[in-house]
Amino acid sequence: MAKQKAKAIQLFDQEILPGTSIELNFNFAKLHTNTPVDVPIIVERSLYEGPTVLFTAGIHGDEVNGVEIVRQLVSKGINKPKIGTTICIPIINIFGFLQKLRDFPDGRDLNRSFPGSKKGSLAGQVAYKLMTEIVPHADYVLDFHTGGSSRFNAPHVRIEKGNEQLTELAETFGAPFILYSKNLKSSFRNACRKKGIPMLLFEGGKSNSIDAAVSNTGVNGSKRILHQLGMLQSKFKVSTPAKSAISIGGSKWIRAQASGMFKSSVKVGSKVAVYDVLGHITDPYGKVHYWIKASHEGYVFNVNEAPIVYQGDALFHISTQIL
Ligand SMILES: [Zn+2]
Structure with missing residues (x-):
């Protein structure tokens, strides 16, 4: 046309x-x-x-x-x-x-x-x-x-x-x-x-x-x-994504069970199994240690990168349902 x-x-x-x-x-x-x-x-x-x-x-x-x-x-x-x-x-x-x-x-x-x-x-x-x-x-x-x-x-x-x-x-x-x-x-x-x-x-x-x-x-x-939409100039290349998108139908945040210095040990976007260690919270004097574990299996699509967290802070957003 x-x-x-x-x-x-x-x-x-x-x-x-x-x-x-x-x-x-x-x-x-x-x-x-x-x-x-x-x-x-x-x-x-x-x-x-x-x-x-x-x-x-x-x-x-x-x-x-x-x-x-x-x-x-x-x-x-x-x-x-x-x-x-x-x-x-x-x-x-x-x-x-x-x-x-x-x-x-x-x-x-x-x-x-x-x-x-x-x-x-x-x-x-x-x-x-x-x-x-x-x-x-x-x-x-x-x-x-x-x-x-x-x-x-x-x-x-x-x-x-x-x-x-x-x-x-x-x-x-x-x-x-x-x-x-x-x-x-x-x-x-x-x-x-x-x-x-x-x-x-x-x-x-x-x-x-x-x-x-x-x-x-x-x-x-x-x-x-x-x-x-037929709008892109032909001089630009369009790549196919390496993998097809993962569709998340539901998700849940895992929160800090204590205040302290926080370090995540999972890569954002990775898949975790239930009870996998996701990160660690300690006090500045190295006396207390809390390991944060996955409450369920899923993709971790958000990771909190704050070095210091308060009890109740959202730390990991994990899928609960894949469509
Ligand atoms: Zn925004």
Whole structure:
């Protein structure tokens, strides 16, 4: 079928013609010094009609590995589509990013502030603007996250159960794991679901840290999705993942049974058997020792890398059900 010429689109009252590259500014508030803050949105349009894919990261300002993935998409030109349009927002919560913090300056979690409101909290206003001005243009959304604080996630895609289209997209993405989890109320993922826009939420690595393997998984997965949609330029190679994704239907955290200095002895992503030793907690004087053992068999897809933990801290996230 012959390619059809695309039409102009309208973003923030700006007309964006087919075949153009443009950087828009999503400036929603200034710093308290009256300094303006730029939140760049990079729009790349092909001359030809096709899907629109929105890539977002930094909803949590300290999740820099997600930012790195979208940065690479832009920097390598992967976002320049053969057909259709890509919209990249590498850092949504720029306030958090500046301070290496997860939340907004008002203490709100942007990912619990959707769909937001025009006159709500700052986070709510950003959510609202995103949902009303940008998301309606998207046919697909890929949102990149990392584990919170020191909790290192094995690269995985989170989707809800029972949605065939999302399952197919997640399989195409090709991360080592697919985690079936419910949409959190007031999350970006839930807001997209309500609009009927398929979204893949990628998790990989931990906050304030960049891991090359995680970045590669995110970039390669994005390339596979663009390729599947016929949007990837032919100069980019698409690799087949070494193994097909392991689908996790249920999971459980193992928590610290005591406070102390903590060392994990399992590799994130590995499979463990029941009673396998996962790590060790001791006091700074070497008097007490606790060995943390697996309560069940499964894949360890998150490992806490904090050197010091409190009793009850989540240490290992292990699958309970493989689909
Ligand atoms: Zn996050």
